[in-house]
Amino acid sequence: MSRSQTQPETPDPAMQNPAARARWMGVLARARADRLAELLAELLPDLPEHTALRPPEVGAVMVRGRIGGTGGPFNLGEMSVTRCSVRLADGAVGHAHVQGRDKGHARRAAVVDAMMQSGAAVDLRPLLDTLAAEEAARRQDRAQQAAATRVEFFTLVRGEDK
């Protein structure tokens, strides 16, 4: 079964465009827990009613890396993740796997994921844009700090080669 973005409109935006859902889930997973809590509290003082299909639980995942295009995969190291799945009163199901051990973060991210698949998506868009912009700024800042320490090596022409 193939799926393309030119399909006719379906009621479930996440199924229509899984890449978009992957993007917002990624933004929520990498966001700082306190910023998500702060921004969400401005929109919704209380989280909408939901049942936990899988209550927040902390675990570790092995992060694997690959050096270069042809390098074999190797284990870079383990990191803590917290996962959670919730169902809202309207039946929308949200999942989250987030960085770190903050259970509130995982629950909020799962609720936002569920709401993004319902009519509330428009209201939540600015929150996700803010989090994505802050993440981009953090990356940029870090890249700049690293770039400032870059050392260039030049080969000086020495006389004996002539």
Next chain:
Amino acid sequence: MSADALSGGFSDAPVQSARAFRAALDALSRPGRIVTVEGAAPPAPLSVAAGVLLLTLADGTTPVHLAGALDCAVLRDWITFHCGAPLVGPAEAVFAVGDWAGLQPVTRFAVGRADYPDRSVTLIVEMPGLTPAGMRLAGPGIETTTLLSLPEVAAFQANRALFPLGFDTYLTTDNRLAGLPRSTRVEAV
């Protein structure tokens, strides 16, 4: 994916799975003792007790085989979401779930090897009922003898003859389960 497939897991996994694990150990170390478990609400046709056993014992490293009528989409999804266990054919299974008729012939399941007798299947047999009456059990964990309603005698006697190889069995109905390890001798009364 149906709505049932996502609900019915443990609500407080650390506590509930520890209690269920203790119950599973009790049942297997005292063959014939019927213990009560709680915490899971799997979709039909799986019983609560079989659901609790799967949530407690099955994970990504333990392939599960669903036999007979239990091999349905909603249960496959439920096990995938809540346990993460791969669903496989009978020969590779570490756990096999089904009613006794669906599990036949039981000889197709792994019984371990002489150097690794632990590489064998654990059968989770769904029973219409479970009462301390019927077949006589004797062996480790039983002071003299005890009675338990088993689906059959010959298969368990053949399994005992393979010792130390063989499969271990949990019998489940509703929210109750009993254990029957490979070391137990079974005879008809």
